[in-house]
Amino acid sequence: MKSARDEGVSSSLFVLAIILSLLTTVSGFSECGDYYDVRTDTTGQITSPEYPSMYPTYSKCIWLLRSPGDDYRVRLTLTYQGERYNGSCADYVEVRDGGQYAPLLGTFCDTATNEVVTSGYVYMWIMFKSDGITGSGSVMTATFSAYYNATPSDNTTKPFSDCRSYEFECRNKMCASLSYRCDGWNDCGCKNGCDEDECYSLKITKGVQIGISVAAGVATFLLVALFSFIIEGRNSWSSAVSEATRERETRDLARRRRVTKAFSKFIGSTDNRLSQDNSTANALRAPPPAAANKLTGPLVSLTVQPQNAPAFKVTDMTVTDIDA
Numbered sequence: 001m002k003s004a005r006d007e008g009v010s011s012s013l014f015v016l017a018i019i020l021s022l023l024t025t026v027s028g029f030s031e032c033g034d035y036y037d038v039r040t041d042t043t044g045q046i047t048s049p050e051y052p053s054m055y056p057t058y059s060k061c062i063w064l065l066r067s068p069g070d071d072y073r074v075r076l077t078l079t080y081q082g083e084r085y086n087g088s089c090a091d092y093v094e095v096r097d098g099g100q101y102a103p104l105l106g107t108f109c110d111t112a113t114n115e116v117v118t119s120g121y122v123y124m125w126i127m128f129k130s131d132g133i134t135g136s137g138s139v140m141t142a143t144f145s146a147y148y149n150a151t152p153s154d155n156t157t158k159p160f161s162d163c164r165s166y167e168f169e170c171r172n173k174m175c176a177s178l179s180y181r182c183d184g185w186n187d188c189g190c191k192n193g194c195d196e197d198e199c200y201s202l203k204i205t206k207g208v209q210i211g212i213s214v215a216a217g218v219a220t221f222l223l224v225a226l227f228s229f230i231i232e233g234r235n236s237w238s239s240a241v242s243e244a245t246r247e248r249e250t251r252d253l254a255r256r257r258r259v260t261k262a263f264s265k266f267i268g269s270t271d272n273r274l275s276q277d278n279s280t281a282n283a284l285r286a287p288p289p290a291a292a293n294k295l296t297g298p299l300v301s302l303t304v305q306p307q308n309a310p311a312f313k314v315t316d317m318t319v320t321d322i323d324a
């Protein structure tokens with residue numbers, strides 16, 4: 001029978017298997033965001049992953065644009081087909097006036113065609129993000145250029161801080177925790193030199209990643225099930241051994257009582273007969289020789305037949321039992 005403790009252990013192992021299965025799931029990531037120095041003589045372009053095809057799910061791209069100088073701003077012309085779900089932004093583009101925590105210049109969830117956004121200073125921060133559901137969202141493309149502004153801005157104020165000791169700087173100047181390296185998620189939101197680069201010796205497709213994840217999850221579950229089976233089998237064996245030991249001890253005790261009772265009866269009948277023969281009685285009641293006191297071990301069989309008394313056989317007892 002399974003004890004409550006065993007059931008608790010099995011439940012905990014099952015939950016652990018589920019967690020491990022989820023942890024072994026490798027998520028896909030897209031290559032997209034970057035850092036650009038905006039030039040005065042030409043325009044640049046940024047696009048959603050896999051453009052001009054539809055962008056994939058779980059995309060995260062972050063671009064940081066820097067104007068040519070203090071008297072320049074960044075101008076972005078955006079065309080986008082986003083997606084809403086239950087009224088909220090599911091896939092969207094976010095533009096900020098500097099860094100990640102700078103004031104918001106605009107959030108685009110729906111259709112936008114040649115929307116123009118201009119920075120107030122020298123930096124512009126842009127993030128495109130898609131969720132895990134493929135819907136109506138399709139593509140994002142934008143051109144950026146330098147926009148001359150005669151009023152210089154404070155070029156010494158960075159839109160981002162220097163990365164801390166436990167962080168690394170992504171190619172797009174974002175800071176990400178070192179623990180985010182090679183965890184299957186694109187935390188930097190950039191390409192080339194980001195947190196998920198050079199994590200695998202083999203380039204594997206998303207289908208193979210899913211296959212590996214499922215196989216790892218199933219293998220983990222089977223290992224836990226085997227471990228639980230071994231624990232349960234060991235407990236059952238211990239219970240069977242204990243039960244057998246108790247039964248043997250009970251049988252031994254009952255047999256010993258029967259023998260003791262029969263032997264007492266035999267001694268009583270012998271005393272009655274010997275009372276008529278004092279010499280024989282004295283001889284039998286005399287202390288045993290020294291050698292007899294040293295007798296130990298099992299008395300396998302003893303057959304006694306006093307005069308005028310039925311034969312009596314004693315088996316399986318020890319000399320110690322007789323003395324007692």
Ligand SMILES: [Ca+2]
Nearest residue numbers: 180185187195
């Ligand atoms: Ca990561």
